Amino acid sequence: MVKAAPEVTEARATGPSGEIVVALAQMAPRLGDLGANLARHLELIGTAAAGGADLVVFPELSLTGYFLKDLVTETALRLDSPEIQALAEASREVDAVVGCILESDDHRFHNAALYLSGGEVVHVHRKVYLPTYGLFDEARDLAPGNRFRAFEAPLRSAGPRRPWRAGVLLCEDLWHPSSAYLLARAGVDLIICPSASPGRGVGHGSELGTAQSYDVITRTYAQLFTAYVVYCNRVGYEDGINFWGGSRAVDPEGHLVGEPAGRDEAMPLHRLDLAALRRARIANPMLRDERHDIVDAESRRLHRRERD
């Protein structure tokens, strides 16, 4: 039987370390204004670092805004763009996840999240699921990513316990449970979810329908995959469409860490702890018991059938 994580490592030390502080930079980007947004990022990164954060997470497309249409190509960056270099420099103080349009060498444009640390781009996630229905039009302008990968998050103050493994899911990626499953199988402790979720649905109580959905999704994934989920949604309005904020951290038992943010700009800090994750996985060892062999066998069978 295949074990939960492909690379099972021994805990390097015991004890209470393994604690990190994550800042959720719930902000409202200016649509298509890279310069203004970069300045705001650097300011918030400085604030997060001064507040003792190990990681600051920005929303999806935080450097550009969301409903870009023809601005996609005009705001696109490359990994060697000065804006990314400036943010990478800032990440010497605190790790950061930022959102941008990333252009490939063959001129495809991706909705991407970059994990920056110590002056480097440590990890790039290109959004796989590009919503193209209802008010969404992403696949018209963007190319999809094709992988969900876990990575070791530097988080230097995490201490000697063991490194944190993290993965990124961008907004619509979260609506596909296979995405979170793959990250869990890759052994993540932390699922980082930058989002630009438009608020809609005002007929089902005091929370927007979209807010209720993300509440269910983030708490469910955290509990079922016994991992921390940090969700950073943007706020503000674009062409009349509101973004509802509600950024939150959820612990590996599915409980909110502190309070979710409201609908205004905010940068809450949340303390996440590998010791709590360990306790959750002892109490609920679903990852240990997960039958990846069945998933693989059934996937192969279904794949053959779909092909025929």
Added chain:
Amino acid sequence: MTETAAGLNDDAPPGALAVDCALVTEILTGFVREEVRKVGFERGVVGLSGGIDSAVTLAVVCRALGPENAIPVVMPYRASSPASERDARLVAAQLGTTPLGVDISPQIDAYFDRHPDADRTRRGNKMARERMSILYDLSLARGALVVGTSNKTELLLGYGTIYGDMAHALNPLGDLYKTQIFALARHLELPTAVIEKAPSADLWEGQSDEDELGFEYAAVDQLLHQMIDERRTRPELHALGYDDAFVKQIHRRVRDSQYKRRPPLIAKLSNRTIDRDFRYPRDWGR
């Protein structure tokens, strides 16, 4: 013919049009505040008719920008009901605003003196467009964005004057049906006189929206909600108890008024035609 919701069978979702008024108010307030300020304005100008839509709009603008930055404009014609102006001023006063009054009779009469045979639809449209031109003049004079008052019901039915009341910079109520606006008005504690009177465009003496349309807002809102928002098919609507002829009539109204909800057509020639393949958000750079 008057259709009522009472004709629906038990399968009609109860309270399908219910909205959380506090949540809606918060979103609309943020909408007005942000969309006004991000284009460099601080003030909003609203045509105040004495009816419920403009009262709710003004209340939202006051919450968003402060009553001192809300400019209600009362624009009666000599044949308008005096009760309308009285109700408009009641709303303006309750919200702590100082309304401007512009009697549109001279400019309307000056035009129709030359067209004495014009029917009341032409006169009504002309009044709506004169009011629009006054609001846009005040927009420049006072540095205020024109905030419109069209609701989802009238937008879908095409029950408005294109480039008249349908012309404005922002529309906070455009995704709310008329019956939802009644709920919002009660939540905002607007004057009872405004909430309880029969809706009217007040373009001529004794005009009533529901008489003119031929159905009640309560009935058409339920149908539009099922048809548009819930995407129910004709057989599904029939099974829910909606009269086939009524469904057909409303569908035709929505289809035939689509032009009013779209910008003018541009003849395509190049590879990059405005709004077709030259696609930028309105909040470009903001």
